[in-house]
Amino acid sequence: MPIFIKSFFEQFFPSRQLLIRQNGEVKHVVLAPWLQVFIVLLVLVTLSWVSISSFRVYSQTTKISDIEQTQLDEQKQWQQQVSEQKTRHDEQIAQLAELEQKQALLQSMIESLPASLSKDVIKLGDELESPIEEEQSEFHEPLVDDSAQSKQVQNTPPSTFAARYAQLNQYYEQNFLSLESQITQRHNAILAMLKGAGLESALAQHLALSEQTTAQGGPLDVFDEAKIPGTFLAIADKLLLLNNLENFLNELPNTLPLPAAKYYISSNFGLRKDPMNSRRAFHKGVDLAGWHKTEIFAPADGTVLRAGRNGGYGNFIELEHKNGLVTRFGHLNKVKVKKGQAVTKYDVIGLMGSTGRSTSTHLHYEVLIDGKHVNPLKITKALSRVW
Numbered sequence: 001m002p003i004f005i006k007s008f009f010e011q012f013f014p015s016r017q018l019l020i021r022q023n024g025e026v027k028h029v030v031l032a033p034w035l036q037v038f039i040v041l042l043v044l045v046t047l048s049w050v051s052i053s054s055f056r057v058y059s060q061t062t063k064i065s066d067i068e069q070t071q072l073d074e075q076k077q078w079q080q081q082v083s084e085q086k087t088r089h090d091e092q093i094a095q096l097a098e099l100e101q102k103q104a105l106l107q108s109m110i111e112s113l114p115a116s117l118s119k120d121v122i123k124l125g126d127e128l129e130s131p132i133e134e135e136q137s138e139f140h141e142p143l144v145d146d147s148a149q150s151k152q153v154q155n156t157p158p159s160t161f162a163a164r165y166a167q168l169n170q171y172y173e174q175n176f177l178s179l180e181s182q183i184t185q186r187h188n189a190i191l192a193m194l195k196g197a198g199l200e201s202a203l204a205q206h207l208a209l210s211e212q213t214t215a216q217g218g219p220l221d222v223f224d225e226a227k228i229p230g231t232f233l234a235i236a237d238k239l240l241l242l243n244n245l246e247n248f249l250n251e252l253p254n255t256l257p258l259p260a261a262k263y264y265i266s267s268n269f270g271l272r273k274d275p276m277n278s279r280r281a282f283h284k285g286v287d288l289a290g291w292h293k294t295e296i297f298a299p300a301d302g303t304v305l306r307a308g309r310n311g312g313y314g315n316f317i318e319l320e321h322k323n324g325l326v327t328r329f330g331h332l333n334k335v336k337v338k339k340g341q342a343v344t345k346y347d348v349i350g351l352m353g354s355t356g357r358s359t360s361t362h363l364h365y366e367v368l369i370d371g372k373h374v375n376p377l378k379i380t381k382a383l384s385r386v387w
Contacts, residue, residue: 013037095165101227102172109179109239114246117182172232180235183242189385190245197382199252202323202369206248209323251322253299254383256288256376257329257365258352263290266362269375275359284373285328285366292361293333294352298343302327307335313364314356317349326371330364331356 013033020027194203225233256263267275267287274281302319305326310316313330317337320326333353343349354361367376 013040092161092165097224098227099165099168099172101224102169102232105223105228105232105236106172106175106179109236112239112243113179114186114243116186116246176232176235180238183235183238187238187242187245190242190249193382193385197379198374199369199379202252202325203245203248205370206251206323207244210244210247248323249383251300251325252379252383253321253325253327253367253376254380255299256380257296257299257327257349258288258290258294258363262294263288263363265289265377269373269377276357285330285364286376287362287364289360289362290352292352292354294363295348296329296332296350296352296363298345298347298349299327300325301344302342304337304339304341304343304349307337307339307341310356312357314358315350315353316356319343319349324370326368328364328366328368330366331358331362333361 013036015033016031016036018029018031020029194200265286266289267283269283269286272281272283273279298319300319300321302321304317305320306316306318308316310330313328315330315332315335317329317332317335318326319328329350331352331354332350333355334351335349336351337343337347337349352361352363358364365376367374367379
């Protein structure tokens with residue numbers, strides 16, 4: 001083995017001379033085999049070091065590039081999550097605005113219900129708050145990768161919000177439908193009563209007058225109809241019409257002009273024998289008998305058209321009410337109002353007597369609609385069924 005090594009060195013690393021010429025002189029340097037081996041080893045070590053260093057630099061560069069790319073991908077993913085979060089937040093804000101408009105409309109309708117409808121059947125629910133606050137619109141990437149936990153946190157609130165939103169939305173729908181049912185029943189009952197009492201023409205006048213602009217005003221505060229379903233708005237319109245009908249009922253003479261315990265009906269409306277000559281005659285009102293000087297009051301708001309003596313009526317009062325209705329009072333002992341005077345319901349307008357064409361103390365009471373006599377008892381009984 002040593003002989004083989006020696007032969008190898010002598011063959012590949014023989015002694016060599018290196019000639020160097022400088023300033024006209026030639027010098028030589030002897031390169032011993034061991035020096036050649038050292039130089040070769042030095043070159044190999046240098047090349048190895050350079051190769052290893054280059055590989056490490058390349059590896060580090062690749063790793064840094066991979067890290068940077070990973071960071072960019074994570075940043076894009078995070079920005080996408082932020083965008084989705086913001087989109088979800090905007091959707092929730094829109095849903096909240098819709099619920100607020102529904103609640104405002106429902107609250108307004110409840111406050112506008114006429115006294116004939118119960119408000120206790122509707123109870124407003126709790127308000128819904130968005131799980132994402134507006135101040136959290138700016139998001140920052142976490143230092144630790146907790147994507148699983150982050151996804152769980154992000155998914156839970158919207159799910160809770162969506163469930164609560166669906167619950168409240170259904171709640172409002174049920175309340176609106178309940179209101180619609182009550183409004184429709186009341187509306188139909190009033191129309192049936194008015195038709196039965198022959199008050200269709202008076203109602204038509206009322207509706208026509210209600211379309212005219214009266215003394216109204218105030219700051220404009222309307223609902224955002226784009227956020228409220230058309231069916232809910234239709235129910236609100238039904239309530240407005242119902243309130244109009246209720247106002248019409250309040251304007252009608254829905255009671256007889258005497259305290260209930262202080263009169264009895266001595267002669268009905270329609271065909272009868274005249275009390276003076278016993279001939280068949282048409283009685284255009286009802287006779288309400290009672291004590292002398294019993295107070296007579298106005299059955300509805302109105303204006304005095306006539307007050308004083310009027311032939312067979314004796315002491316007489318004629319009141320003009322809204323919607324083409326007129327009431328007349330005859331045989332009074334005393335008239336307590338003057339022509340042109342405005343009176344309100346239950347104001348005392350006269351005292352019961354027996355003046356004019358009368359056999360004894362009583363009140364002759366008439367009701368006219370558009371100049372046509374109607375039975376006062378029929379109107380009073382019909383109105384009493386819807387109060």
